[in-house]
Amino acid sequence: MGQSTARTEKESSVEELKNRREWWFVAEKTRSKRLDYLRKGVWKKGAIGGNYAPGIKIDLTFPQLFIDKWQEHEGEAIMLQKAHALAHVLDNIPIFITDNSQIMGYIGSAPHNIVWHWQGISMVNEEIYNEEGIIPEPEEESLEILANLNDYWGGRTAVDKLARVLDPEDAVKFMSGAIGWGTPTSAATYSTKDFDYIFKGFEAILAEVEERMEETEEKLQGNPSPEILPLYDKLPRWEAMQIVLEAGIRYAERYARLARTLAEHFESDPERREELLRIAETCERVPAKPPRNLQESLQFDHFVQVLSRYETFEGAWPHRPDYIHGPYYDKDVNQDKRLSKEEALDLVGEHLIRTHEVGIFAPKWAREGLQGITGTWVWTMGGVKPDGSDACNDMTVAYMQAARLVRVSNPTFGFRWHPKVKDEVMRECFECIRHGLGYPSMRNDPVLVANTVHWYGHPVEEARTWVHQACMSPCPTTKYGCQPMRMASATANCAKMIEYALHDGYDPVVNMQMGPKTGDPREFKDFEDLFGAWVKQMEWLRNILVRTVNLGRVKDPEFFGRPFLSAIYERAVETGTDACDPSNGDRGNAWVTGFTWVENADSLAAIKKFVYDEKKYTMDEVLDALNANWVGYEEMRLDFVKNAPKWGNDDDYVDDLMVRCLREVSRHSKENRCPSNNTWPLLPENVSGNIHYANLVGALPNGRRLGDALYDGGISPGPGLDKKGPTAVLKSCGKFDHVTDGRAFLLNQRLSPTQLSGEKGYQLWKAYMKTWADLGLDHVQFNMVDDATLRAAQKDPEKYQEVIVRVAGYSAHFVDISRKTQDNIIQRTVQGLG
Amino acid sequence: MATCKDCKGFFAREDDQDRGDCVMRVTDPRQAYYKAVPVEADKDASKCSSFRKR
Numbered sequence: 023m024g025q026s027t028a029r030t031e032k033e034s035s036v037e038e039l040k041n042r043r044e045w046w047f048v049a050e051k052t053r054s055k056r057l058d059y060l061r062k063g064v065w066k067k068g069a070i071g072g073n074y075a076p077g078i079k080i081d082l083t084f085p086q087l088f089i090d091k092w093q094e095h096e097g098e099a100i101m102l103q104k105a106h107a108l109a110h111v112l113d114n115i116p117i118f119i120t121d122n123s124q125i126m127g128y129i130g131s132a133p134h135n136i137v138w139h140w141q142g143i144s145m146v147n148e149e150i151y152n153e154e155g156i157i158p159e160p161e162e163e164s165l166e167i168l169a170n171l172n173d174y175w176g177g178r179t180a181v182d183k184l185a186r187v188l189d190p191e192d193a194v195k196f197m198s199g200a201i202g203w204g205t206p207t208s209a210a211t212y213s214t215k216d217f218d219y220i221f222k223g224f225e226a227i228l229a230e231v232e233e234r235m236e237e238t239e240e241k242l243q244g245n246p247s248p249e250i251l252p253l254y255d256k257l258p259r260w261e262a263m264q265i266v267l268e269a270g271i272r273y274a275e276r277y278a279r280l281a282r283t284l285a286e287h288f289e290s291d292p293e294r295r296e297e298l299l300r301i302a303e304t305c306e307r308v309p310a311k312p313p314r315n316l317q318e319s320l321q322f323d324h325f326v327q328v329l330s331r332y333e334t335f336e337g338a339w340p341h342r343p344d345y346i347h348g349p350y351y352d353k354d355v356n357q358d359k360r361l362s363k364e365e366a367l368d369l370v371g372e373h374l375i376r377t378h379e380v381g382i383f384a385p386k387w388a389r390e391g392l393q394g395i396t397g398t399w400v401w402t403m404g405g406v407k408p409d410g411s412d413a414c415n416d417m418t419v420a421y422m423q424a425a426r427l428v429r430v431s432n433p434t435f436g437f438r439w440h441p442k443v444k445d446e447v448m449r450e451c452f453e454c455i456r457h458g459l460g461y462p463s464m465r466n467d468p469v470l471v472a473n474t475v476h477w478y479g480h481p482v483e484e485a486r487t488w489v490h491q492a493c494m495s496p497c498p499t500t501k502y503g504c505q506p507m508r509m510a511s512a513t514a515n516c517a518k519m520i521e522y523a524l525h526d527g528y529d530p531v532v533n534m535q536m537g538p539k540t541g542d543p544r545e546f547k548d549f550e551d552l553f554g555a556w557v558k559q560m561e562w563l564r565n566i567l568v569r570t571v572n573l574g575r576v577k578d579p580e581f582f583g584r585p586f587l588s589a590i591y592e593r594a595v596e597t598g599t600d601a602c603d604p605s606n607g608d609r610g611n612a613w614v615t616g617f618t619w620v621e622n623a624d625s626l627a628a629i630k631k632f633v634y635d636e637k638k639y640t641m642d643e644v645l646d647a648l649n650a651n652w653v654g655y656e657e658m659r660l661d662f663v664k665n666a667p668k669w670g671n672d673d674d675y676v677d678d679l680m681v682r683c684l685r686e687v688s689r690h691s692k693e694n695r696c697p698s699n700n701t702w703p704l705l706p707e708n709v710s711g712n713i714h715y716a717n718l719v720g721a722l723p724n725g726r727r728l729g730d731a732l733y734d735g736g737i738s739p740g741p742g743l744d745k746k747g748p749t750a751v752l753k754s755c756g757k758f759d760h761v762t763d764g765r766a767f768l769l770n771q772r773l774s775p776t777q778l779s780g781e782k783g784y785q786l787w788k789a790y791m792k793t794w795a796d797l798g799l800d801h802v803q804f805n806m807v808d809d810a811t812l813r814a815a816q817k818d819p820e821k822y823q824e825v826i827v828r829v830a831g832y833s834a835h836f837v838d839i840s841r842k843t844q845d846n847i848i849q850r851t852v853q854g855l856g
Numbered sequence: 857m858a859t860c861k862d863c864k865g866f867f868a869r870e871d872d873q874d875r876g877d878c879v880m881r882v883t884d885p886r887q888a889y890y891k892a893v894p895v896e897a898d899k900d901a902s903k904c905s906s907f908r909k910r
Contacts, residue, residue, distance in 0.1 A: 063887030077885065113894065118882070120889040133887060276877075280892040283867045283879055288890065 043775055045457040046429060046824035053427040054364065056122045057371045061428050063120060065134045067381025068395040068432065070838045074136070079158040080150055080383060081135035082167050084332075087111045089171065098258070100583035101600060104141075105262035108332060108586065109269035117276055119284065124297060124369060125321055125376045126277040126305060127328035136381035139335045140171055141582065142209025143181040146385050147172050156383075180207035180582040184574055192566055200532045200718050202513050202567050203391065203711070206574025208582050208602050212338035212397075213330065214489060214497045214504040217346045219592045220326055221319070223311040224267045230595055231267075235260045238598070256598030263589035270329050270586070271310045278305035316350040316366060320373050323347070326590065327377070333586040335382050338492035338508070339399035339433055342499065343373070348415035355416065363420075370417070371424040378430035391714040393843055394834030395432045398709060402489040404447065405438030405467050410486065412442040422450035426457050431826050431833045436490045437462035438470070439795065448791075452784050455804050456775070460828025463803035464791065466760070470496045470800055473761045477691075477703050478610055493832060494707050494736075494766045494801065497611045501592045505611040506601040507578060512571040512702070514563055515711070517618035517719045517732060520625045522563075523555040524645065530720045531728065537562045544641050549626075549634040556626065557686050564614055564687075568694045568702050571612075576697050578602040610700025613765040614691075617711035618732045619704075620669050622683055624724035624740065627676035628666035648721040651728050663725030663743075670739025672750035677757045680737075684763040691764075706736030707768035710829050713843045731846045734829075736768030736801075741849035748853035749793060756797030770828065772805045772850045786855040803828050805847065812836060812848050861897040864908040868897060880906055 039047045050058065066075045091110035095103040116131040130137045136156070140147050150156070151168045158164050176182070184206060185193055195201060204210070220227075238253050238260075278301070285298035300317065307314070308322035323346065330336055354361040361369075382396055392398065403421060407413045421435065437451050451462050474485035474496050484503045488496035497505045518536070522529065527537035540555035578584075579600035588594040591601040599606040632638045639658065647655040667676035687704045694702035712732035720728050724740065733740045737755050744751050748771065755769055778787055794802055805828045815822035819837040827836045827847055836844060860866045860878060868876040877892040901907045 059887075065886055116891055116893045118889040118891040120887050132882075132884075132891070133889065134884060276892065276894075279867075279869070280877060280879065280890065283877065283892075284890055287867070288879075288881075 043458075043779075045426070048457075049427050049429050049824075053371065054368055056368050057375070057427055059122045060120070060372055060375045061430075063133075064375060064379045065381070066838070067136055067379065068834065068838055069384070069389040069393065071840045072386065072389050072393070074156050076155065077134050078156055078381070079135055080153075080156045081130040081132075081137045082158060082164055083115060083131040084111060084137050085140055085171055086167065087114050089174065099255070099262070100580065101262040101585045101588070102258040102265075104333075104583045105265035105585040109265050111332060112269040112273040112329070113276075117280060119277070119280055119298075119301070123372060123376075124301060124317065125324050125372050126274075126281075126301065127321075127324050127376070129328055129331045129380055129382070133379065136383050137331075138383035139209050140175050140179070142179055142207055142335065143205055144172070144176050144179050145181075146383070147175055147179070149385050150383060180209045180578070181205055183581040184577055187577065188570060188573065192570055195534070195536055195566060196570050198529075198532050198534060198536070199387065200529055200534075201515055201518055201536065201563055203387065203515075203714075204513050206571045208334055208507040208578045208584060210335045210337060211507045212336045212340060212492060213506045213508075213587055213601070214340045214491060214499055215326065215330075215590060216499050216501065216504050216592060217323070218499075219501070220309075220590050221312050221322065221346075224271050224309045225311060227589060227595060228264060228267050231260050231263050231589070234595070234598060253598075259585075259588065259598050259600065262585035263595065266329075266333075266586045267589050270325065273329070274305045274309060274325055278302040281305065313350065316347060316354045316361060316369060319347050319350040320369055324373065324376055329586055331380065331382065333584060334582075337382075337397040338490075339377065339397065339401065340489045340491045340497060340499075340505075341433075342402040342405070342487075342489045344403050344415060344417040344421055345405070345413055348417040351417045351420065352415065367420055367424055367427070370420045371428045374421075374424055374428050374430050374433065377433050378428075387714065390840075391709055391711050392832070393710050393713070393829065393840055394838030395832055397432070398493045398832045399433035400436045400463070400490040400493050400832065401433045403435045403437045403462060404440075404443060405488070406440055406442075406471075406486050408483040408486050412440070412444070414443060414447045418447055419450050422454050422462075425454055425459060425461070429457075429459065429824055429826060431835050431838075434460070434833045435462035436465050436494075438465050438467040438488075439791070440467040441795075448788065449784065452787055455787075455806055456778060456783070458775070458805075458807045459826050460803065460805055460833040463801060463828075464794070466795060466798070466800045469760050469798055470766065473765065473800065474498065476761050477765065478700050480609060480611075491611065493709065494768055495611070495613050495705055496766070502607045502609045503611065504591065504608075506584070506587055506591060506608070507575060508612075512567050512612065513615040513617060513711070514567055515618055515715050515719065516560075516563075516616045516706070517621040517715070517722065519556055519560045519563055520622045520722065521720055522559040523552060524648065524723075527559065527562075530649070531718055543645065546641065549630045552629060553626065553682075556622070556683075560683075560687060561690050564690060564694060564702070567614060568696075572697055575602065575604060604697035608698050610696045610698030612696040612700065612702050613705045614702055616704045616706040616736065617708050618715055618719060619706035619736060620680075620733045620738070620740065621719075621722055621724055621726065623669050623676055623680035624666070624743075625722050626679050626683070627668075628662050628723040628725075630679070631666055631675065632662070644723060648723065651721045652725070659725050659727075662723060666724065668724075668740060668743040669737075670744035670751045670754050671746045672753040677754050680754075681758045681763070684758050688763050703765040705765035705767075707766075708732070708734055708736060709832060710839070710843055713840060713846065716842065731842055734846055734850065735770040736766075738768070738770040739851075741846060742851055744851050748790065748855060751853070752793055752797050752799065755799050760798050760800040766800050769799065769802045770805070770850065771802055772852045774852050774854060775806045775808055777854060778806060790855050805850065807836075809848055809852070812844065816841070816844055858901045858904075858907060858909070859897065860895045860899045860901050860904075862910050863901055863904070863906075864910050865906060866895065866897070866910075873897065878906075
């Protein structure tokens with residue numbers, strides 16, 4: 023797409039553009055004028071190579087409104103205090119209606135603003151103060167607001183409070199940044215939502231709350247007894263729920279009022295005037311009452327998502343929109359014929375755009391780990407209904423088609439494949455992949471339903487409702503299955519397991535004794551001694567993360583408080599508890615995300631072969647080379663890279679070690695317990711943690727040097743190290759049990775767009791997917807953009823703004839990710855199928 | 857003294873005439889939109905740069 027091509031693009035027919043695989047131009051030429059305007063109107067909120075785009079500003083209206091009311095209610099129960107503050111924000115924050123839009127709601131006071139949640143972490147507040155480019159004008163005034171905010175919240179944030187109860191040694195190790203990442207508070211988290219319950223409407227939930235309060239007040243008037251004492255604490259929680267639900271209804275009414283004002287006083291185009299009146303009617307109806315049509319159901323959904331994000335930073339977007347909205351689409355388009363397919367597609371496309379435009383500030387380390395996006399918003403499509411029948415519907419198809427028209431990098435889709443999926447739906451999935459979106463990721467539904475039952479004991483009918491809690495982990499959307507708070511901090515930098523086993527628990531990068539002393543490897547008699555040390559380091563690393571997160575979870579209702587989430591959680595409404603309170607029936611759905619996992623198997627295999635089996639090198643030589651970061655040992659390093667067995671080549675030598683490591687972790691996952699007394703299985707995946715940790719993981723025996731990118735996937739082979747073709751990769755990954763050996767396993771694959779063109783390409787992919795399913799893998803996702811395009815985009819980024827790639831559990835615009843991540847994607851092996 | 861209710865951009869609430877929305881047209885580098893900010897009808901608007909006499 024050089025300049026000459028760009029000139030001809032306007033004259034080219036859609037067919038010509040398709041033949042040249044210039045899918046971004048195909049999208050521009052085929053989408054409606056409305057979608058074109060809305061798509062181009064979005065301010066890019068994901069950081070570009072770690073920095074926010076020019077023009078993006080931090081929203082200061084939101085914290086000012088919040089803090090005014092928060093301070094007025096100082097001393098009240100935290101949920102009640104927060105409810106008053108949130109209601110004040112929702113009543114007073116500026117709102118806006120963008121030209122041509124039909125779905126309302128935004129987090130912040132203007133489209134170019136991003137918000138943050140200052141009640142979470144002091145360090146983030148301080149980082150914002152020092153962040154260049156995002157402070158609104160007049161800068162001096164804004165900095166003063168931020169300085170006052172920092173003064174007030176320093177020591178009062180959820181993490182500040184948690185730090186005071188954590189074991190000091192745990193806190194130091196956790197905060198070193200070497201072993202994991204995240205924040206053990208629901209100030210930075212994500213929650214599953216049960217729309218069967220929420221779609222009753224806020225008025226119905228308010229009536230339920232009212233009823234509970236009346237019952238409770240009656241009990242409190244009765245005989246005094248220890249049983250009634252906890253009831254006193256429930257009343258302010260229910261009151262908090264009432265306040266936010268009522269404020270949510272008023273927030274929607276503000277949009278209704280603005281839309282009506284515009285229709286009556288500003289708009290001259292009769293068609294738009296009619297749209298504005300429909301918007302007004304929609305916002306007067308929802309979220310107060312149940313939705314009756316597609317626009318109302320999408321609007322209700324979006325209001326709930328916006329209100330949730332006024333309460334906290336929801337870094338993921340667990341959702342199943344085709345399942346939720348499918349019946350309304352069917353009614354409007356197929357039965358009542360109230361909407362044409364094109365009109366419905368406009369609404370669906372806008373739903374993607376409204377989600378894409380959400381911007382929430384992330385600190386630098388999080389931006390490095392999630393380059394180019396705001397959060398991992400993986401929407402779940404397809405799958406089965408609770409009775410096991412196919413759940414795919416016309417909305418599944420509409421979302422796939424709309425995704426190709428608007429080409430947003432967030433949200434992305436994860437498709438729940440099962441044997442009853444119709445060919446027409448599989449073709450839609452393939453078209454999205456062929457258009458270079460990098461999504462949907464393909465998930466094996468029967469395997470993941472069984473996995474969800476195995477690890478947590480969710481009833482199978484509930485397991486079948488699952489959504490991606492973040493990039494990968496399934497979570498049921500039911501009363502006791504919903505997870506209110508998945509804490510990103512149970513994310514392990516797994517390469518440290520082998521690194522610590524080789525350094526007696528010492529971290530040579532951050533220069534601290536981190537793990538237990540498991541002995542000098544020079545003294546190990548055999549490989550079993552090394553493996554034993556690895557097991558101890560693995561257990562230590564998981565324990566410290568799980569311990570911290572468990573504590574954060576039980577303390578969250580006391581340190582943070584979630585009035586809105588509680589108001590839409592049936593079990594919280596029923597029991598008068600905070601949604602995050604694990605005692606209200608939460609069944610548990612915790613997992614440890616395993617970044618940089620595969621390095622363990624490749625490193626163990628290299629040492630086993632070269633040191634213990636073949637005795638080609640001594641442990642002394644290996645440790646000297648690692649301590650020198652392989653400098654002066656290049657020949658030896660290349661031997662370890664090229665001739666040591668590598669995962670992903672159907673080689674039992676290393677594959678057996680991978681299985682052995684996973685089984686050790688699985689055993690330990692059952693020993694770790696969450697606050698609901700359920701398990702903590704491992705989920706190997708990376709987002710872009712493989713780049714973030716590149717400078718935090720020292721030299722490894724797989725030949726990697728400090729600073730080199732780590733492997734990109736959860737079980738993907740190292741880039742370029744899989745030499746035996748795609749089936750060998752699948753066979754390696756099929757050697758362990760995707761139900762019992764962990765929570766889920768991320769596999770990245772690159773395919774050739776040339777080979778997969780046309781009908782033949784689809785049939786090749788379908789055959790590949792059959793092998794994948796037969797081998798029982800739970801996940802695979804594809805990049806299908808050729809090297810030439812990616813290299814050209816590196817050279818000339820301005821001209822390739824719309825090229826999307828799959829990074830890990832998410833997609834991003836290629837030009838928005840760092841050069842290191844770009845190179846890492848190009849290095850991935852392009853698999854030839856057939 | 858000019859107040860918000862004297863401005864063309866002020867739209868009183870049906871349920872409370874003392875309060876209303878200040879509605880403004882905004883065109884930023886990427887999109888155009890109408891913005892509404894809640895205001896008191898009697899708020900001093902003498903220093904408001906968006907004030908347009910009714």
